[in-house]
Amino acid sequence: MEVISENSAMLSNFEVYGLLTDIQAGRGQNKPNKHQQQLATITYETIKYLETKPCKHQSQESIIEFMKELEPFNLTKAEKVQILNLCPTTAVEIQLIVEESEERLTEDQIYSLLEVITKYNPGEQEEAETDPARD
Structure with missing residues (x-):
């Protein structure tokens, strides 16, 4: 790199x-x-x-696709990078990252955003499948 x-x-x-x-x-x-x-x-x-952290499971290609899927949400570059780095899993975490989220995002958009994050964060899914303590 x-x-x-x-x-x-x-x-x-x-x-x-x-x-x-x-x-x-x-x-x-x-x-x-x-x-x-x-x-x-x-x-x-x-x-x-x-x-x-999630970056261990990311690739350049997946990040490019992830950023494309974030475009409809009208997020700032800083917000996109924070979402990429932190891979939030709850609506509250999204609200902490996205400035004025209540005015900028509907509840449906927040849950759509969480679906996009889950789609591009395979590490969380793998850990959940292999870690019996999380059940």
Whole structure:
């Protein structure tokens, strides 16, 4: 993965995860050396954290399709990135992410949005199927 402009973009967790795994593997960027121990630790800890998040199960293709399906909801770029990163599962979570959601989204739109999120978040479905404690 390549960072196009270092100073001007909101990055999704998927992009950060890809960049950090590339750095850790020494692809594209320089792998942290013994003089950059803090960078190596931050890289490791952040990757470890992101591996527990939805970005672990996302792909560039699925994100493109997901963003297309979000278009009818008239969300801001920041709201779309937050929804992509957090994959909310309840109407309350949507309301916390979308500014002035009561005025901008109907109840039906909120539930339609949750259906889109579920469709593109296979990690949650896989965890629910494999984790008997969630039943």
